[in-house]
Amino acid sequence: MSRIARLLAPVLLAAAAAPLSAQRQLAPAMQEYVSVDAPQVAITNVTVIDGTGAPARPGQTVLIDGSRISAMGNAGTVRVPQSARVIDGSGHTLIPGLVGLHNHLYYTAAGGRGATLVYSAPRLYLGTGITTVRTTGSRAPYSELNMKAEIERGNWPGPRIHIT
Template sequence: MGGYLITNVRIFDGTGRAPFLGAVRIEGNRIADVAPVPAAAPADGAAVIDGRGATLMPGLVEPHAHLSFTDGLSAELTRLPPEEHMLVTVRNARTMLECGYTSALSAAAAKPRLDVVLRREIEAGRVPGPRLLANGPEITVTGGL
């Protein structure tokens, strides 16, 4: 069958019930089974990962993301060369994923196509990042805010 079986984890499932000890089976990019201990399903060819008692929870969703925005002033966004700006955007996507965000809805991109190119690269598996609903540049007053 393949996939992964994550064992020895405290499962927070987001339903409102208390976290419980159990195991989670993953097939492809989907959760196939969540089972409490001792009812956890056998591995059936899955790679077994010992969660060492850590908490496993659903991925977070960011409903208002700006992956192509830097930490600087908005004027800096227009001066940043497109190649460097794409790298900043890719790093931001990776950071979001590492922080537990598995889905993001872009509220606006700092420049045309940054989010669209990023989404394609994430979907192709070439860069890590959350599932992304891409967007174009924001609509604002002349000269920005």
């Protein structure tokens, strides 16, 4: 797989609602976040920013098999199988998933007040295109570890999380 395909994989899976593996049943808590659940998806006529500093590339086709990008190129150069779900990406842009290197799963306020955000923070990070998070401290480490395990099991939506 090309470097560009590896860079685009996280955002295609999260932000573009690309399919999860067709062999895996989605947990009920996840179903509301997935709008496309097909074994093969082709996003056509989309502009791709690959994150390398190269100019944006309009008119691209991205083919996803399961949870992997299997092909990407100029429209017309990527063979789209008849069985694939085709999404017209005209007017849309795909970018790589963003990586957060100083993130918290809690919020602090004046006067020592604060709140743990193990439910909302992962959803908010993912919703803004952050597909990998490295936390920098914790108020409730066991809650965060349990939340991470639920995300990894596919029971909760959220980014890949590295807890410190």
